[in-house]
Amino acid sequence: MENTIEVKGMRKVFGRNTAIKHVSFNVKRGEIFGLLGPSGSGKTTTIKILTGELGQTAGDVTVLGFDSDRFRTADFKAQIGILSDNSSLYERLTVYDNLKLFCRLYDAPLEQIDTMLQEVNLQDERSKPISKLSKGMKQRVLLAKALIHKPELVFLDEPTSALDPGNAAQIHRGLQKLNEAGTTIFITTHNMEEATVLCDRVAFLHNGEFQELDSPGALRYKYSTHAFHVETFAGDKLVIDNERSNADQIKKLIASGQVKEMHTDNPTLGQIFLKVTGKELV
Numbered sequence: 001m002e003n004t005i006e007v008k009g010m011r012k013v014f015g016r017n018t019a020i021k022h023v024s025f026n027v028k029r030g031e032i033f034g035l036l037g038p039s040g041s042g043k044t045t046t047i048k049i050l051t052g053e054l055g056q057t058a059g060d061v062t063v064l065g066f067d068s069d070r071f072r073t074a075d076f077k078a079q080i081g082i083l084s085d086n087s088s089l090y091e092r093l094t095v096y097d098n099l100k101l102f103c104r105l106y107d108a109p110l111e112q113i114d115t116m117l118q119e120v121n122l123q124d125e126r127s128k129p130i131s132k133l134s135k136g137m138k139q140r141v142l143l144a145k146a147l148i149h150k151p152e153l154v155f156l157d158e159p160t161s162a163l164d165p166g167n168a169a170q171i172h173r174g175l176q177k178l179n180e181a182g183t184t185i186f187i188t189t190h191n192m193e194e195a196t197v198l199c200d201r202v203a204f205l206h207n208g209e210f211q212e213l214d215s216p217g218a219l220r221y222k223y224s225t226h227a228f229h230v231e232t233f234a235g236d237k238l239v240i241d242n243e244r245s246n247a248d249q250i251k252k253l254i255a256s257g258q259v260k261e262m263h264t265d266n267p268t269l270g271q272i273f274l275k276v277t278g279k280e281l282v
């Protein structure tokens with residue numbers, strides 16, 4: 001199976017509100033796929049459809065070879081992990097006991113618990129009840145819960161939104177490791193840096209449709225003016241088009257030893273999103 005997720009003409013209507021107008025895409029096996037969009041653009045709705053929590057109004061949705069009418073089966077659930085707003089924990093039980101429960105539920109070996117606690121940097125909290133944890137710590141337990149049964153495909157809805165940069169970076173490293181081991185990851189985020197660092201491909205969701213779908217690098221190249229921005233030690237700032245006819249000028253500048261900084265102007269994903277949709281990604 002080349003594609004882990006296949007979506008054709010997906011549409012979702014809530015009463016008079018069309019949350020997803022018409023969306024088609026594939027997620028390749030082993031890929032980290034990022035869905036980017038501002039609040040209310042339909043990211044959570046998309047994850048809910050792909051995980052069987054909501055039915056689509058129209059369109060064909062296949063995940064891990066299962067058609068959407070089989071998303072509620074235990075077989076399907078055993079192969080996916082989900083971290084979303086709806087994920088919950090038993091507040092009075094300890095971190096360890098929570099994860100033990102989920103291990104039992106999914107028939108996962110208990111040894112997985114300590115490995116997972118290490119991955120999410122919560123070894124010291126293993127005997128604390130959930131009610132005594134910070135929001136960021138709870139989020140990390142939820143992540144451990146989503147991954148405890150080693151699912152083939154993981155859906156992460158804004159996984160690092162409650163985390164400080166240090167913990168977010170650690171989670172990113174953990175997700176990269178997980179992905180290197182073969183897990184496909186579908187992630188939604190507002191965080192452009194997160195998307196740039198983590199995702200093989202990203203889609204921009206706006207007004208219920210995809211506006212762009214490509215790798216962060218390809219999008220940054222596509223929206224670049226390809227000009228060199230040069231700053232000299234004397235404080236002069238030059239913009240030189242990346243043209244063969246400017247090669248001599250660039251050569252001379254470098255030879256003069258006066259170049260303090262030189263870079264191309266590849267825009268950030270946030271800037272591209274704003275350009276494409278006219279909206280900030282917040």
Ligand SMILES: Nc1ncnc2c1ncn2[C@@H]1O[C@H](COP(=O)(O)OP(=O)(O)OP(=O)(O)O)[C@@H](O)[C@H]1O
Nearest residue numbers: 014017018019037038039040041042043044045046
């Ligand atoms: N159960 C529901 N009933 C009615 N409308 C809904 C329901 N769930 C979502 N919507 C609407 O669908 C649209 C998309 O919402 P969704 O939660 O998918 O956005 P989102 O991109 O995940 O936003 P956020 O980043 O704020 O979580 C919104 O207009 C929302 O009000």
